[in-house]
Amino acid sequence: xxxLRNPDEFDPASxxxxxxxxxxxxxxxxxxxxxxxxxxxxxVARIGVIExxxxxxxxxxxxxxxxxLTYLDSTDGKTVIAALKQKxxxxxxxxxxxxxxxxxxxxxxxxxxxIAHRPIDLSLVASAFQRRALTRxxxxxxxxxxxxxxxxxxxxxxxxxRAIGTTMATNPLPIYVPCHxxxxxxxxxxxxxxxxxxxxxxxRAEGFAVDRGERVGPQAVYxxxxxxxxxxxxxxxxxxxxxxxxxxFTDSARAQGVGMRACKxxxxx
Amino acid sequence: xxxxGGANGREIRRPPSLEMKTPATFDLPPPFDEAVVRHERELMxxxxxxxxxxxxxxxxxxxxxxRAYRAWPKLESAAGLRPWLYRIATxxxxxxxxxxxxxxxxxxxxxxxxxxxxxxxxxxxxxxxxLKAAISKLPPNQREAxxxxxxxxxxxxxxxxxxxxxxxxxxxxxxxxxxxxxxAAEL
Numbered sequence: 001x002x003x004l005r006n007p008d009e010f011d012p013a014s015x016x017x018x019x020x021x022x023x024x025x026x027x028x029x030x031x032x033x034x035x036x037x038x039x040x041x042x043x044v045a046r047i048g049v050i051e052x053x054x055x056x057x058x059x060x061x062x063x064x065x066x067x068x069l070t071y072l073d074s075t076d077g078k079t080v081i082a083a084l085k086q087k088x089x090x091x092x093x094x095x096x097x098x099x100x101x102x103x104x105x106x107x108x109x110x111x112x113x114x115i116a117h118r119p120i121d122l123s124l125v126a127s128a129f130q131r132r133a134l135t136r137x138x139x140x141x142x143x144x145x146x147x148x149x150x151x152x153x154x155x156x157x158x159x160x161x162r163a164i165g166t167t168m169a170t171n172p173l174p175i176y177v178p179c180h181x182x183x184x185x186x187x188x189x190x191x192x193x194x195x196x197x198x199x200x201x202x203x204r205a206e207g208f209a210v211d212r213g214e215r216v217g218p219q220a221v222y223x224x225x226x227x228x229x230x231x232x233x234x235x236x237x238x239x240x241x242x243x244x245x246x247x248x249f250t251d252s253a254r255a256q257g258v259g260m261r262a263c264k265x266x267x268x269x
Numbered sequence: 270x271x272x273x274g275g276a277n278g279r280e281i282r283r284p285p286s287l288e289m290k291t292p293a294t295f296d297l298p299p300p301f302d303e304a305v306v307r308h309e310r311e312l313m314x315x316x317x318x319x320x321x322x323x324x325x326x327x328x329x330x331x332x333x334x335x336r337a338y339r340a341w342p343k344l345e346s347a348a349g350l351r352p353w354l355y356r357i358a359t360x361x362x363x364x365x366x367x368x369x370x371x372x373x374x375x376x377x378x379x380x381x382x383x384x385x386x387x388x389x390x391x392x393x394x395x396x397x398x399x400l401k402a403a404i405s406k407l408p409p410n411q412r413e414a415x416x417x418x419x420x421x422x423x424x425x426x427x428x429x430x431x432x433x434x435x436x437x438x439x440x441x442x443x444x445x446x447x448x449x450x451x452x453a454a455e456l
Binding site: 022028029030032036037040047081082085089091 | 295297300301305309310313314317323326327330331334335338339341342
């Protein structure tokens, strides 16, 4: 017992289980742990930073698709990462971010199809109403916009424009779910989570003309959700029909592009 | 084995590859599976040593990692991982000890328990048996601190986090434990 006289010479190695024995136990333990973990495993989300011409973005992709995209200038991303951690095992993966970044750059350079094919995962969206609104919003094509009222009516709750506003403000996937294509009913472009400057940049990149007063441009035509007819803003049909039924295109060509026909009263060019 | 300076200039044994490899853009904790690979060995040794029973160690090993996985979203950064894991393991060991104590009081076979411990490590040196018994008689906090310091090679600050006390009282716990062991050894 002399080695206990001096505590510094206390040597645990002499009583240590041998390495081989530990390996055997660990082998068994790993198998049991894997079985126990299987039912409570969370899916993996890969996150990374994108440097784009819209600024720094945090992107996250789950196995089902893109799950979050956040402008990093106002926040450091902690909130999003905390939300992601609740549902996913979060790992950093610069390559995924780079691929998404390349798509966004191509999109901003004018390739409207660049972001169309990536699946999205709306699991960070809070409610079914919001999910419905965002899914519907994805059908609004580039080069057109809808109003908050219009979108509310389109998903069957015509007086929920305020809730639509909240939905847009908390949209976890800006750019991919085009919340920049939602404007105010008076024709001004309204607000944007990443700042109005970014909203303008995105709309212009899609070819939607916005004049200097930040209003919808003079060439804009109003298409009707249901009748598939488009009119000049001054047409009597526009004044008569409910404002919330309209989708606003930057010019007639865009409206024809989605299969609408010109109004026979106002003959939009 | 990587050798690092201990708290008071002494060399202590540390398991290899404790350095973090993930790029530190967000200071995320390492992926769970990576953490398992990195810490399973030392955790198993710790549990074997604390429970002195292979089946119990296996159970607690699994329970520790399951609890860690459930709480993973709450883990903020890589730095706190190791003491955090030890804290979970320690709490589970204390729970187990408490349960056994309760059961032992009912059945009254505490002595038998100790005899089993002695019998299980056949052929071991008398002094080692004596030491094991002495360690098992230490108060829980001192015992955990001693095991983590001497067999786990943790820093006092890490032990403090694991046990929820200050670094100084962790150091004092180890000192008291060693003092008691010395007395026990001289009997």
